[in-house]
Amino acid sequence: MGLHFVVCIKSVIMEPPEGDIVRSEELLQLNPYDRPAVEAALRLREIRGGTVTTLSMGPEAGNAALAETLAMGADRGILLCDPAFKGSDTLATSTILAAGIRRLAPFDLILFGTRTADSDTGQVGPQTAVSLDIPMVTGVHSMEFMGADLQVERRMDEFIGKYLVTLPAALSVSLRSFVPGDIGLEAIEAAFEKKALETWDLNDLGLSPEMTGDAGSPTRVISMTKVKKDRTCELLRGAPAEQANELVARLKKSGML
Amino acid sequence: MNTGLTRKQRLVRSSVRSFCERELRPIAGEIDQEARFPWEVVEKMGRLGYFGIQAPKEFGGAGMDSLSYSIIIEEISRVSASVGLCVTVHNSVGLYPVLAFGSEDQKTRWAVPLARGEKIGAFCLTEPNAGSDARGIESTAVLKGDQFVINANKVFVTNGGVADICLIFVKTGVPGGAVKVSVVVAERGTPGFVVGDLEDLCGMRANPVSSIRLYDCAVPESNLLGRDGDGLKIGLAALDAGRMGIAAQAVGIGQGALEESLRYGKQRRQFGVPIEKHQAIQMMLADMATQVDASRLLVYRAAGLRDRGEPFSQAAAMAKLYASEASCRVTDMAVQIHGGYGYSKAYAVERYYRDARVTRIYEGTSEVHRMVIFRGLLGK
Numbered sequence: 001m002g003l004h005f006v007v008c009i010k011s012v013i014m015e016p017p018e019g020d021i022v023r024s025e026e027l028l029q030l031n032p033y034d035r036p037a038v039e040a041a042l043r044l045r046e047i048r049g050g051t052v053t054t055l056s057m058g059p060e061a062g063n064a065a066l067a068e069t070l071a072m073g074a075d076r077g078i079l080l081c082d083p084a085f086k087g088s089d090t091l092a093t094s095t096i097l098a099a100g101i102r103r104l105a106p107f108d109l110i111l112f113g114t115r116t117a118d119s120d121t122g123q124v125g126p127q128t129a130v131s132l133d134i135p136m137v138t139g140v141h142s143m144e145f146m147g148a149d150l151q152v153e154r155r156m157d158e159f160i161g162k163y164l165v166t167l168p169a170a171l172s173v174s175l176r177s178f179v180p181g182d183i184g185l186e187a188i189e190a191a192f193e194k195k196a197l198e199t200w201d202l203n204d205l206g207l208s209p210e211m212t213g214d215a216g217s218p219t220r221v222i223s224m225t226k227v228k229k230d231r232t233c234e235l236l237r238g239a240p241a242e243q244a245n246e247l248v249a250r251l252k253k254s255g256m257l
Numbered sequence: 258m259n260t261g262l263t264r265k266q267r268l269v270r271s272s273v274r275s276f277c278e279r280e281l282r283p284i285a286g287e288i289d290q291e292a293r294f295p296w297e298v299v300e301k302m303g304r305l306g307y308f309g310i311q312a313p314k315e316f317g318g319a320g321m322d323s324l325s326y327s328i329i330i331e332e333i334s335r336v337s338a339s340v341g342l343c344v345t346v347h348n349s350v351g352l353y354p355v356l357a358f359g360s361e362d363q364k365t366r367w368a369v370p371l372a373r374g375e376k377i378g379a380f381c382l383t384e385p386n387a388g389s390d391a392r393g394i395e396s397t398a399v400l401k402g403d404q405f406v407i408n409a410n411k412v413f414v415t416n417g418g419v420a421d422i423c424l425i426f427v428k429t430g431v432p433g434g435a436v437k438v439s440v441v442v443a444e445r446g447t448p449g450f451v452v453g454d455l456e457d458l459c460g461m462r463a464n465p466v467s468s469i470r471l472y473d474c475a476v477p478e479s480n481l482l483g484r485d486g487d488g489l490k491i492g493l494a495a496l497d498a499g500r501m502g503i504a505a506q507a508v509g510i511g512q513g514a515l516e517e518s519l520r521y522g523k524q525r526r527q528f529g530v531p532i533e534k535h536q537a538i539q540m541m542l543a544d545m546a547t548q549v550d551a552s553r554l555l556v557y558r559a560a561g562l563r564d565r566g567e568p569f570s571q572a573a574a575m576a577k578l579y580a581s582e583a584s585c586r587v588t589d590m591a592v593q594i595h596g597g598y599g600y601s602k603a604y605a606v607e608r609y610y611r612d613a614r615v616t617r618i619y620e621g622t623s624e625v626h627r628m629v630i631f632r633g634l635l636g637k
Contacts, residue, residue, distance in 0.1 A: 183268075184319075189319055
C-alpha cells in the first residue's frame, strides 16, 4: 500500500518590485528551499512506494508552484486558499497546514524546506509538527529506512547527529542534500493533464475564522524597509609601498588594526 | 490580443531556463570558440523532450503547442544560439515535414527516433547555385527499379555534421519533361552519403554546419516524402514553421544581449558612476528592451495563430523579418555599451553580435521575407 508523504511548499517572491507587492503568478515561484523536500519525498516513494501529496497555503496563484511539483513527480497537489487566510503569520499558517494534513490522513511523513526565500523564519515546519503532535528533525541531509523507522542525519556546526524516527514524523530537508532532476516537457504536459490539483477552503478544513489570517496571528509585521548599504569604493594611488602605508594607516585609524 | 502566457507555458519557460543556465551557460562561450557540438548537453535535451517539442505523443514527442515551442527556442538561444539553432532546425524543418507529409510507416521509422532525440534531423535545400530560388536546384533523384539514386551537392546544412536523417531536395521526373522538385530522405551511413567539411562561419560556431554530398546514393523508393513533385509544397510548409523558430531564436539572442548589457551597465564605472547612470546608455537599453519585446510579441502572435489553426504564414514572415533585424540592432548596441570589451571574446556580447547576423540570412533572407510579406498584402 506504500507510504503517504506530504510535502508543504510555498510560492515565494524572489525579486520583490518597488512598492506594494501583488502576489501575481509572474512574480511567484516555488520556494527553492522546498525543492529538496519534494525531491526527498519522491526518492522515498521510489523505495517504499506510496503517494506524494504537496500542500500549500496561499492565493490562487499558488497553484502554479503546485503544478510544478506535479511535473516533478508528485501525485496530487492541494491548495489551502480562503480570503480568511489573508495576513496569516507563521502560527496561523501552521494551524492551517496542520488542518490540511489532518484531512489528508493517514499520513506517514511530512516534509518541509528549512526556510522560505522570502520571509526566512523557518518556523512553519516545527510549529506544524507541534500542532500535529508528531516528532520532527530539522535540517536533515540524508535519510534511510531502517525497518519501519527512518534513520536521518543532520549537521550541526562541527557535528553530525543521527536520529531514528518512528513514523508518522516531520522533517525539514537541507537545501543542498536532495538536488531535483530537470523537468522534461512530457512531465509538464502530464502534470497539466492529470488534473490532480484541488483547492480546500476554511470550511473544508473545519477551521473557524478567528484561528486564521490576521485574527489568528499573534505577530504583526509593522514595517519592512530596505537596508541601505553605504559601501563606497576608493582607490588608493601612488607607488605600491605608499598604497600599503596608506591602507595600514587608515585601518589603524578606523580601529580595525 | 491576449499575450499572457498560460501556467503551463510559464512552467515550460522556467524549467528550460533553469536547465540552460545550469548546463549550457557554463560552456556557451567555450563551444563557440572551439566550434564544438555539445553532445553532452544535446543528449540531455533529447531526454527532456526538446527534440520532439510539438510531435504528438504517439510518435515520441511532447505534444506541445507552437507558443511553447517559441518559448523553448528563445530560452535556449538566450544562452547559446548555436544550440538553439540545432533544436529549432531539427524540430521545424527536420521532424515537422515528416509528421506533416510522411506516411505512417515513415513516421514510425523517422519521426519517433527524431522526436526522442535519438537521431538528429537536417533540411538539405541550399546548393552552391540555389538557395532563395528553390526551383533552381541541380540535385537529382532517378528512380531505378525500386530505388532512388540520388546525386546531390548540398551546402550550409545546419546540423550537417551530426545529422542522421536528412531531407534532400532533388529534381525528379524524366529528362525533357516538366521539372519536379521532390523530397527524398537519405540516412547517414547509406553508401554514397558523404558529410563534407564543416563550414568556418562567423557565428553559430557550435553548430556543425557542413556540406552534404550524395554520390549515386541509392535509397528505397519508400523514402520519398509526400508525393513525387511535392517538394516546393513541403519546403514552403517547413519554412513557415522554420521562420517562427528563427524569429524566436532572434528574440533569445536579443534578450541575452540585453541582459548582459544591463549587468555590465551596473558594473562598469566611468566618470565616477556606473555607466547605466549616463543617459546615452539608458537610451540604448530602453531601445533594446523595446525592440526585443516587440519581436517577442510578433512571435507570440504568429505562434498563437498557428495554435488556433489560422493562417500564420504572413505573421511568421513579419516576426522573422522584424526579430532578425532587431536582434542585429540590439546586439550592435550591446557591443557599443560594452565598448572595447564588447569587441573582445572575453565578453559574451561579442558572440551574440556574431550569432545575430545570420538570422537575417537563413530560412529566407530579409529581402525574400519582404517579398513574401508584400505578396501577402496583395492577397496572393
